[in-house]
Amino acid sequence: MTLLMPEQPGAVVESGRMGRVAYARIGPNEDLVRGIEKLCLAEGFENAFVRGALGSLVDACLQANDGSEIHVAGPAVEIVSLAGEVRSSPAGEVEASLSGVVADPQGRIHGGPFVPGGNPICMTFEVTLEEWLPERG
């Protein structure tokens, strides 16, 4: 359980600055979430924010409010909005958290957090990441 302690603002506020910027094309059948994590490994980013993204998925898998999965059948399911970040643990493990809106083959939209391993890229995925450099306290 995380306690929000006003006298310890570092627990909830992280100061830092933007560093490098990377653009990638991730190929078909790669997983969206894992692909962004691997992009950070490729570029040496420990922490990053998504600054722009568009592309298509074979099918989409989003988490519902009750924890179940929402499956949106393609192909293709277009990614029309994506926000998220990548964080590295002290042990060096890289984890992306991505949330967004997708459009199904009829153009209807669906949204939520993308489930890791459940979102294979259809044709291409274009993503821009900006490195986040937290101030080390």
Place this chain on the structure above:
Amino acid sequence: MHQNLPRQRARILRHPGRFNPVRIHSERDMQGRHLRLSLAPGLSLHEAMVAPLRAAGITSASTTILGGAFARLSYCVAPPDPSGKAVIAYSAPIDAGETYMIFGNATLGVAADGGPLVHCHAAIRCADGRFRGGHILPDRAIVGDRPISVLVTGFEGFSLRQSFDPETNIPLLQPFREIKNDPADA
């Protein structure tokens, strides 16, 4: 569409071309060049984005369209390609009428013919009130009465070029590290 079934296995599709063992093609700059762009009323999304950014020296960029009204807008969805030349193909344009763009991302790059290319996906509210999303046609999206703000991250150490991708059998934007030609030198 909501399912409580055990996790479905993600599908893998077979593309017409040879599998490329390199799955992530990336380039980087030591820092992004950030600009705030206002899309001018009455222009197409393509015109409103390309010319001002070219004037600022930017021909490759990732942008976030922060929402705004379009006098009219057409988009495509991407169903399976009946010809089999690729896994999917864009549908015929769908006219959404007077549209509010809720959120969009657009990539600016260089088309195969050397001209500017804008690739945009967005979530929209159509004239009839329905919520839709897809591939926006930048020539057929006309900015409404008010300017629309865009956050631009320009790239300077590499460029985005539309080049043929043998695996998927379609032209795609891909990053290339190269010395950019200054149009002023041409």
